[in-house]
Amino acid sequence: NAGVTQTPKFQVLKTGQSMTLQCAQDMNHEYMSWYRQDPGMGLRLIHYSVGAGITDQGEVPNGYNVSRSTTEDFPLRLLSAAPSQTSVYFCASSDLQGTWEQFFGPGTRLTVL
Amino acid sequence: GQQLNQSPQSMFIQEGEDVSMNCTSSSIFNTWLWYKQDPGEGPVLLIALYKAGELTSNGRLTAQFGITRKDSFLNISASIPSDVGIYFCAGPYTGNQFYFGTGTSLTVIP
Numbered sequence: 001n002a003g004v005t006q007t008p009k010f011q012v013l014k015t016g017q018s019m020t021l022q023c024a025q026d027m028n029h030e031y032m033s034w035y036r037q038d039p040g041m042g043l044r045l046i047h048y049s050v051g052a053g054i055t056d057q058g059e060v061p062n063g064y065n066v067s068r069s070t071t072e073d074f075p076l077r078l079l080s081a082a083p084s085q086t087s088v089y090f091c092a093s094s095d096l097q098g099t100w101e102q103f104f105g106p107g108t109r110l111t112v113l
Numbered sequence: 114g115q116q117l118n119q120s121p122q123s124m125f126i127q128e129g130e131d132v133s134m135n136c137t138s139s140s141i142f143n144t145w146l147w148y149k150q151d152p153g154e155g156p157v158l159l160i161a162l163y164k165a166g167e168l169t170s171n172g173r174l175t176a177q178f179g180i181t182r183k184d185s186f187l188n189i190s191a192s193i194p195s196d197v198g199i200y201f202c203a204g205p206y207t208g209n210q211f212y213f214g215t216g217t218s219l220t221v222i223p
Contacts, residue, residue: 004155033211042117042201042213043156050209058210090155100144100205104155 002026006091006105013081013112021076021108023091029103030096032074033058034066036087037107043090049074050096081112115140115206117214125220132189134217136202145185147176148201148213156201156213160187192221 007022025032033048045058049068063085065077074093078085088109092102119136126132136145144163148156160171162178162185169176177186185202202214 031209035213040122040215042215043203044213045211048209048211056209059212092155099161100146100211101158101161102156102211104157107153107155 004091004093004103004105006089006108008108009106010109011111013078013110015082015112017081018077018079019081021078021089021091021110023074023076023105024072025074025091025093025103026072027093027095027103028071029093030071031102032068032091032093033102034064034074034076035090035092036060036085037090038087046076046089078110081110083112086110086112115212117202117204117212119200119202119214119217121217122215123218123220125222126192128192128194128221128223130192132192132196132219133186134188134200135184135186136214137184138204139183140206141182142185142204142206143182144204145176145178146203147174147185147187148203150199150201150216152198159200189219192219194221194223197221 004025030051034046035043037043044060047066049055090107091105094102147159150156160176167178173190175188199216
């Protein structure tokens with residue numbers, strides 16, 4: 001089991017560029033989510049999904065899109081990158097059967113110039 | 114969104130000392146979770162609490178779900194160097210939205 005994988009590990013973008021952060025899990029979890037982590041602010045929920053074909057907004061969704069076409073994959077798209085999106089992004093997954101134990105990927109460190 | 118405030122923000126302790134940290138919210142949570150994040154990695158779940166007043170241990174770690182359901186506490190006994198990291202409280206709110214606290218950074222001095 002690879003658990004939760006994220007690619008790339010590091011990325012530098014110029015303002016206005018678009019890109020997709022990839023996230024995949026092999027644990028057959030229904031719930032997947034994206035967070036951003038900024039210094040002193042903990043992790044903030046961007047978008048989440050409770051199953052294939054179902055997505056919803058979290059606390060800080062502006063500037064990001066997601067889709068969930070399969071149980072395994074949950075990509076995060078930045079449509080037009082801005083310096084305010086410089087952050088570390090984490091993907092996580094869990095089952096929906098009660099424990100709320102979320103398994104996190106290793107993170108993607110994104111810098112927008 | 115929900116604000117989960119953790120204190121202290123950072124701690125510097127000697128190896129062998131006990132550690133206490135807490136997390137407070139302005140809203141009621143029905144589940145409290147404590148995570149640890151090592152540098153350059155994603156958070157890992159330490160302890161989960163599901164009932165007001167519940168006290169749960171995991172090795173040297175003990176966490177409590179506050180009676181008011183607006184707070185939770187984490188204690189680490191006899192700290193060791195590998196306890197270094199950032200500790201987060203977290204919980205689900207309004208169904209499937211998940212909130213994390215601001216974190217407590219722990220440094221253990223050998």
